[in-house]
Amino acid sequence: MIDTSQQVGDLRARRRNATRIEIQQAALELFEENGFEATTVDEIAAAAGVSPRTFFRYFPTKEECVLFDLYGFDEALESCLRAVDPADFALADIESAYRDVIAGFDDQRSEVAANFKRIQKLVLATPALSRAALGRYTDKSRQLPEMIGAGTSARSRVHVRMIIEIANLEVQCAFEEWAESDDVGDEGERELLAIYDDVCARMRTLGGVATRSAENA
């Protein structure tokens, strides 16, 4: 999924992706320097060497130029989930799917992971970006149930939705902790997986029989 050279014939698509990355990098630098609100789309476009109109041909909104899933994260997740049985669908299934994806993008460190962390920090510091990112997660929560095949009763659709939403929450929390624990020195990527596992474990102590949690303060 992350290997961009797989669409051999489509050199046009590769160029498109390259331009997208250029625009995203330009935007990241401007946002980090002057803030999201204080940066105009015109400035980003100029910095990336394209016209403002072209910017909106690559990204539907100003927010999306930072949030856009350049590395096929979503697609990887879906392919992991295609294997599971819709009839016997549980939280553990998505958790392991997310885990695989996180572990996968963990391998090629520096490049991708560093970019992710930059973006994550920016998102955390910018309300507008937080909202947009949140919207992305929620859109996923509504698309996945149909994709999985939980189209039967409204009751089971909600069931699947809740599971997905909780899984998303776990990922969000893990990403936040990861971004906040500022460069602990050694490989931050493995750190992310550990944080994720930890968050999932803590989640398990909340909703179940153990309503009164033993862990606090």
Add this chain to the structure above:
Amino acid sequence: MIDTSQQVGDLRARRRNATRIEIQQAALELFEENGFEATTVDEIAAAAGVSPRTFFRYFPTKEECVLFDLYGFDEALESCLRAVDPADFALADIESAYRDVIAGFDDQRSEVAANFKRIQKLVLATPALSRAALGRYTDKSRQLPEMIGAGTSARSRVHVRMIIEIANLEVQCAFEEWAESDDVGDEGERELLAIYDDVCARMRTLGGVATRSAENA
């Protein structure tokens, strides 16, 4: 909390609230008739008999004129939560707080509940409103931990946050089911409480020991 006559001296505040309600009603009718996107703020302002500039003095955004918490829902929730002990804070605490608030606004039926249902339907049908509503929930998730007093470790802050986020998810799901179950005839308000309890019960079967759920399709 819902009783607006309690701020006796502040008749100015009451007028302000009255104007807000007028604008909201005008907006609701226009949105329901022509859709959210197709309706301009200028049209809403004209229908409510105020200038466009004044509209933005009452609501910060176009979305907010529908989502604005006119009935003190948030405040009621907070006062319910002020009683709980921060050190021993569990999901059941917020669940019961939400339950109280829902039960409370259940009492004065027709008026408020009908309006809520209108709004809820509109939100479900309008992506822009869904996102804005989502942002509201999330803002709450980040404010409440501080309000409660979970300012100790980052770990416990995340703990509280997860609990709140799950509680919000329960409320969202309940509201959605409530709005989708279109006017079952008899009192829809009591219905809401029942739906909420049901959602909470189902949530309990997800995160805990019973990872593999027995209920599907």
Add this chain to the structure above:
DNA sequence: AACCTAGATGTCACTGACTGCCATATTGGC
């Protein structure tokens, strides 16, 4: 090589949300 067509890019004009500023009207308290 000249060519032809699809996709990429730029320019222009426009809508609509939202803000700051200033002038004016309304109104509650004395």
Add this chain to the structure above:
DNA sequence: GCCAATATGGCAGTCAGTGACATCTAGGTT
């Protein structure tokens, strides 16, 4: 009836996002 807040309106401006049209670029064909 007066004074000081406070609410309101009008105006001009910024900025995100869109549609339409013209132009340019590049891949594949004869």
